[in-house]
Amino acid sequence: MNRTDRGASVSLAELEKRYDRVNAVDGVSLDIHSGEFLTLLGPSGSGKTSTLMMIAGFETPTAGDIAIDGTSVVAMPPYRRNIGMVFQNYALFPHLTVEENIGFPLKQRGVPKAERARLVAEALELVHLPGYGERYPRQLSGGQQQRVAVARAVVFKPRLLLMDEPLGALDKQLRENLQLEMRRLHADLGITFIYVTHDQEEALTMSDRIAVMNDGKVAQVGSPEDLYDRPSDRFVAGFIGESNFLPAIVRGMEDDVVITECDGALIRAMCPGRPASGDRVTLTTRPERLRFADSAWNATTPQNRLSVTVTEAVFAGERCRYMLQATDGTSMVLKEPSSAAIRRRAIGERAEISWSVADTILV
Amino acid sequence: MSEIAQPSPIAVPLGAVRPLLRNWRRHVPLMLVAPLLIYMLVLYALPVLAMLLRSLNDPTWTLSHYTALFEDVVFAKTFWITFNTSVIVTLGCLILGYPVAMGLVRAKTMAPLILVVILLPFWTSVLVRSYAWMVLLGRHGLINEGLLALGMIDRPMRILNTSLATQIAMIHILLPYMILPIANALRQIDPSLLRAASGLGATPFMTFRQVILPLSMSGVAAGTLLTFVLALGFYITPAMVGGPRDITLSMLIAQEVDQLNWAYAATLSAVLLATALGILAAARHLPGVGNAFRMSMR
Amino acid sequence: MILARLLPASIVGLILFFLAFPIVVVAIVSFSSATYLSFPPPAFGLRWYEAYFSSPDWLNPTWVSLWVASAVVVLATVLGTLAALGIARLSKPMRVFSTGLILSPLIVPGIVVAIGIYYAYSHYGLVGTPIAMVLAHTCLAVPFVVTSVTASLSGIDPRLEQASLSLGATPAATFWQVTLPLIRPGVLVGALFAFITSFDELIVALFISGTGAVTLPRRMWDDLRFQIDPTIAAVSTLTIVLTALLMGCAHLLRNRNRA
């Protein structure tokens, strides 16, 4: 059985959920491939949970369609959809033991007792909790409860697993361990994961693809590298990682590179579209991709250059962080790996900075 | 719509039934509540309303039963006694209840014991508690025998079957209804406020006057209201331990029913009910009063 | 200083004494050996308990009360639990109306309820039957079931029911396997309250128990009008003990639920 056979494909078409006044989800179209780990990432209130609830069947869309493996499921009640789900607070049944919790979906499906016991033991093995079957949820730590919730959601071999901030309640250390475990689980099971989080770092480390949501809409879908290196708009650039924004005016095109004027200098940027000369635009760059032009660093790719003044310098262990100001007043951040070999800049110092054209995006 | 114009017999039921079948889930909540609603309407609300109607339509539609109350000396006296008793009892409960509520909240190791002492009478039926006061206050009851033995009196006092007996017994019965809401409000006062107050040099009495008392007012309001409204409707206790002339509204109503004087009984019932509901409605926006409802569960 | 601290404590102590003392006195009197009511009793004995347990005049009403209260428990618990399940999901006006109607017996004066019921039930020849007692007491007991079950329902995380559905349990299976077990303590507490409400109820019983369905409180009331012999103290003590036991159970259930 190959990997793609085990996971469901999910297709959302112009999905919409309107509550009294708010459009919680406002025209989301998204194709999730079989076996993919897709993350819905967005700020609070952006409609992530609402989208997930519609896929699970707890909310009915006010418009649009949801198809799983090509079949529309909008009219299907949640208990027939055969989708595994992990809730933020795990939603373990407090009156049932771990074993009974995990056996619950099997019991609903009429799996005979002996078979059930075997599958439950297998699932406990999978989440590294053998021997915990007799306990009640309240006798487990947060991380253990989370694992039981995962075991319960996959024990009946669903082709799709939904998770709504499953690690949200755990401390950082545990969260990082469990992130790795989720990745492993995803690789082992080969089923489709739809994962909701508002933690961009978590999204970047775990996902095959990320859908960034804002205001009920999908702002951008793509691989973590896509989103980080080529954000399609200012929101995505600002939400994922740190970004500098430079106001500029378009002066011309050169293949797929746009030439702009910014603070009196000519800056080249990557641009998918064809802006007209004279347009006012915004360029974005990542702070860790800026360099002081006079540092011992040899550029081999085409570079942009700009003169700035250092307004603030902060030493943060592995890197130094500088606040810079261009002559037109635009402030920027530059992050430099800290090294005894690199001279620290002083506040008020004038400097020349440079960065690669490929790292400059017009948004 | 004529009969002939109807579509084929099969299409009609399907077309009509399908949306019903699809939407039946939406009506599940109502279907769950409906049995109880119907039960209470038929066996409780409509009976009471039908009885109350007698105040308006006996023998024909008229308001005369109500207007007659204005000149009705018996009613005036009864209403006054009922009201007066309720005020005294409520004040008594407040004075005795507040310290106990504070004691309950302050106590640490003793708290469970205090709670049991408060709840044990609470759980005992009104009849048994009234009987207990008959035993205590009777001519040969404990109080009289005790006072005689101590030589403080030389013949038994008449306490049972006076309004004082009613008041004592009613205070005893209603006291928990006052204590529990106040204790609830006191429990919610942030202890750091009290520490702050004494840190600022307030004497215990000032702390009480300026911090504890104002912050517990919601509990006092709830307890007072509950006690007063319940006291208005008291029947068993005044009938058992009260004086022969201390007739409360509830007792008068019962008497009139005994004499099959339904119109009069219904009128009095309407007045009693309206008084109780009116007080609750007027006070329903006071903080803490919403909870009083739940508090009235023993 | 010591006085300042002891004074409030002794005041609270005195008030608590006032609360507990009458009930203690009843219990003590019930063990009196005297033929008349006196305190302290000249000697102790079980003669009033013997009198109670050997008199059909007392035992029959006891059976009626137990029978009626048990029937009330079944009826009120079923109706009240169903209603509590639905009430939170009703539309606002319907919810306000239903809560108002269902909880109103808590504040409508007992005499008004009693004569209303008497007025209507006597039209249908129900007065003096245990059935009438059950029907009427259920109305008075239901508010306790509804509040108790509603409280435990509101403590349930809605995601537990969603989890159950997502795991393939039908709504019916979800109710039986998840919702019901979680609200069970609330239902039991409500049932205990219902039992005690009916078992202790007197005002309605005065009007509709007639001669055919004399309950224990009604029998005590009738007895008190002619004599106050210590049998009533024995009966009272028994009912206090029964009620205290049931309430103790209710409290344990509640606390266990909360923990």
Ligand SMILES: Nc1ncnc2c1ncn2[C@@H]1O[C@H](COP(=O)(O)OP(=O)(O)OP(=O)(O)O)[C@@H](O)[C@H]1O
């Ligand atoms: N049942 C509801 N009734 C009314 N509005 C709702 C309801 N559920 C969600 N909303 C609104 O819809 C919007 C999207 O909510 P949603 O829960 O999907 O956000 P989210 O992305 O999951 O946020 P978070 O990260 O805080 O969980 C919010 O503005 C929210 O207030």
Ligand SMILES: [Mg+2]
């Ligand atoms: Mg959410």
